[in-house]
Amino acid sequence: MDDDELAVRLRNDRYPRSAGYSARWLVDAAMGPNPLWQAEALADFEPDENLVRIAEAGLEDRVHPVFAEAHALPYAGGFFDAFDSIGAYHYFGTDDLYLGYCANFVKPGGQLGIVQPGPTEEYEELPPPHLESYWKWDFCAWHSAAWWRRHWEKTGLVTVEHADRLPHSWQDWLQWNEACDLANGMPGREEARMLHADGGRTLGLTRVVARRKAESSREEVTG
């Protein structure tokens, strides 16, 4: 598939800011549902700080990639105005205590936002019968918006301002996977087939935005 066709396949009016990026450049680094679309979905809730606006403003040189284990981040407490995780928080953030660890890096009153795969509601049965043939054991870390809201609120460290299943997210996820699969010469891969089989019944992307409470001190957060 040539670059123009790929760009057409990845045209999505829901994410106009992401359209400024080369489709080929994005697909070449694909690791999960389109990370820019997810970032743009979070940006609706972040007036001050977000990567898309920083890039649009030509400030890429001020965004510094760091390779680090999520439990050993090399920053001082209160260093950041905001914390975002795109398509990754479920790998480490289901630990009851992780929010306290990462919220410590955000200034009191600062925002935290995450987007990652999740079901509409918690499954009663795992694997869910209609997805059994596609199920991988680590999908057990995919959770609903209500689950994440409770998971964060029970710490008392943040105020959850928004928790939802991102509208149209299963279609966006599928659009992205189908374009990546075609671009990589492997149409019809398993994840796209799973999304087709689910047909939006349960799967999508879960979005959560919260604000660190002003009164939560470093001692309370870190123990």
Ligand SMILES: C[S@@+](CC[C@H](N)C(=O)[O-])C[C@H]1O[C@@H](n2cnc3c(N)ncnc32)[C@H](O)[C@@H]1O
């Ligand atoms: C599915 S990929 C998505 C990455 C990004 N959103 C994208 O689409 O390019 C999940 C990411 O989570 C990271 N990750 C998982 N567990 C981690 C951990 N314990 N510490 C740091 N990163 C972790 C992986 O390295 C990977 O980059």
